[in-house]
Amino acid sequence: MLRKLGLALTLFAFWLLLSGIYEPLLLSLGVVSSLFVAGIAHRMDVVDHEGFPIHIxxxxxxxxxxxxxxxxxxxxxxxxxxxxxxxxxxxxxxxxxxxxxxxxxxxxxxxxxxxxxxxxxxxxxxxxxxxxxxxxxxxxxxxxxxxxxxxxxxxxxx
Amino acid sequence: MFIAASAAIIVAMALTLIRAILGPTIYDRILAVNLFGTKALLLIAIMGFLTERPEFLDIALVYALINFIATIAIMKFFRFSHLGHPHEEDNLGDL
Amino acid sequence: MFIDILSWILIVIGGTFSIISAVGILRLPDVYTRMHAAGIGDTLALGALCGGMILQAGWTIVTIKLLLILLFMFFASPTTTHALAKAAIAGGLKPLIDEDRREDGLAKSEGENP
Incomplete structure (x- = not known):
C-alpha cells in the first residue's frame, strides 16, 4: 500500500514538473490522473519490488x-x-x-x-x-x- | 555556442546516415538509426535554445520515448517476425 | 561569464564526442564493436551537451526537462543496446572476436534461434 501511495505521489510530482502551470483546475486534473494510473498499475499487479523499486x-x-x-x-x-x-x-x-x-x-x-x-x-x-x-x-x-x-x-x- | 553544437551534431548525423545506408546487416542499420535518433533529439533540444522556444524540449522528450519504442519494436519484429505474443519456446518472454 | 565558459567547454566536449561516436560507427569492423561506439554517443555526448544546455538555462523548468531526458536515456540506452545484442546473437550473427572465454561458446545461443 505504501508503495502504491509512493507511485501516485511520484506520478503527481512528475506531472507538476512537466506542466509548469499551477492552476487549481490543472492541479486537480493531475491528482485525478495520477490516482487513475496508480489504480491501473494496482489492477495490473505491477507495483511490486520489481516494478517500482523505491527501496534502493x-x-x-x-x-x-x-x-x-x-x-x-x-x-x-x-x-x-x-x-x-x-x-x-x-x-x-x-x-x-x-x-x-x-x-x-x-x-x-x-x-x-x-x-x-x-x-x-x-x-x-x-x-x-x-x-x-x-x-x-x-x-x-x-x-x-x-x-x-x-x-x-x-x-x-x- | 548553440550554432557550433548543432553543426557538430549535423556532421555526426550525416556520418551515422552513411552507416545506415552502407550497413551490411540489418542490425547495423538499426544501431545507426537509433544513434541518429539520439542525435536528432539533441538537435531538437538545441533548436529550442536557438529559437528561444522552450516548448521544443517537450518534443525532444517525446522523441526520446518514440525512438526507444521504435527501436525495441523493430528488433522484436526481426527476432520473432511478429509484434504480438512472445515465441512459444522462448521462456524469456518479451525481448 | 564563468558559467558561459563552462558551458562552452561542455558543449565542445559533447560535440567532439558526438562526432567521435559517429566516426566509430563508420570505422569499427562489426555490429558488436559498433555498439561500443554508439555507447559513447548515448552517454557522454548526450550528457555533456545536456549539461551545457542546463548551465545556459539556469534554474527553470527547462533544466528539469533536460534532466528528465538525461534520466530517461540513462535507462533506455542500455536496454536498447542489450536488446540489439541479443537479437543479433539470436539471429545467428557471429561476433568478430579474438577469443571466446565462455564455457559453451556460442553453440547454446544459436540453438535458441527460432
Whole structure:
C-alpha cells in the first residue's frame, strides 16, 4: 500500500514538473490522473519490488556518481581507440560473475556494464552475465569485479 | 555556442546516415538509426535554445520515448517476425 | 561569464564526442564493436551537451526537462543496446572476436534461434 501511495505521489510530482502551470483546475486534473494510473498499475499487479523499486533509492546516492565517473573514464578510453589511425581492438567474449541476489540487482549490474562504453552485456544467466568487450583492458575491468561489488552494495538486503 | 553544437551534431548525423545506408546487416542499420535518433533529439533540444522556444524540449522528450519504442519494436519484429505474443519456446518472454 | 565558459567547454566536449561516436560507427569492423561506439554517443555526448544546455538555462523548468531526458536515456540506452545484442546473437550473427572465454561458446545461443 505504501508503495502504491509512493507511485501516485511520484506520478503527481512528475506531472507538476512537466506542466509548469499551477492552476487549481490543472492541479486537480493531475491528482485525478495520477490516482487513475496508480489504480491501473494496482489492477495490473505491477507495483511490486520489481516494478517500482523505491527501496534502493537512498543507497543509489553513492552509486550513481561513482557510475558516472566510471562512464567518463571508459568513454575517454574508447574514444582514444577510435581516433587512433590503427584500430587497436581485441574484441573478446567472456562470462563474468554476477553475485547479486535479486533480479533487480542483476539488471542494475547488467545495465551498468552496458552503459560503460567498451563493454556490452549480451546475455544474463543465473548468477553470470555474458559480456562482449572491445579490448582486453575493458574486459579485465569487469572480471576484477569492482562494479559487481558496488552493485551488490547498492542492492543491499531487500 | 548553440550554432557550433548543432553543426557538430549535423556532421555526426550525416556520418551515422552513411552507416545506415552502407550497413551490411540489418542490425547495423538499426544501431545507426537509433544513434541518429539520439542525435536528432539533441538537435531538437538545441533548436529550442536557438529559437528561444522552450516548448521544443517537450518534443525532444517525446522523441526520446518514440525512438526507444521504435527501436525495441523493430528488433522484436526481426527476432520473432511478429509484434504480438512472445515465441512459444522462448521462456524469456518479451525481448 | 564563468558559467558561459563552462558551458562552452561542455558543449565542445559533447560535440567532439558526438562526432567521435559517429566516426566509430563508420570505422569499427562489426555490429558488436559498433555498439561500443554508439555507447559513447548515448552517454557522454548526450550528457555533456545536456549539461551545457542546463548551465545556459539556469534554474527553470527547462533544466528539469533536460534532466528528465538525461534520466530517461540513462535507462533506455542500455536496454536498447542489450536488446540489439541479443537479437543479433539470436539471429545467428557471429561476433568478430579474438577469443571466446565462455564455457559453451556460442553453440547454446544459436540453438535458441527460432
Amino acid at each position: 533509492g537512498p543507497k543509489g546516492i553513492t552509486y550513481w556518481p561513482w557510475l558516472i565517473w566510471e562512464i567518463i573514464k571508459a568513454n575517454i578510453d574508447v574514444a582514444l581507440i577510435i581516433i587512433k589511425p590503427d584500430l587497436e581492438i581485441s574484441p573478446i567474449m567472456f562470462r563474468a560473475e554476477a553475485s547479486q541476489k535479486t533480479e533487480v540487482g542483476q539488471v542494475i549490474y547488467a545495465n551498468s556494464i552496458t552503459l560503460t562504453p567498451g563493454t556490452v552485456t549480451v546475455g544474463v544467466n543465473e548468477g553470470t552475465v555474458d559480456v562482449h568487450a572491445l579490448t582486453i583492458g575493458a574486459a579485465d575491468e569487469v572480471i576484477s569485479g569492482r562494479m559487481d561489488r558496488r552493485a551488490c552494495q547498492m542492492e543491499g538486503d531487500s
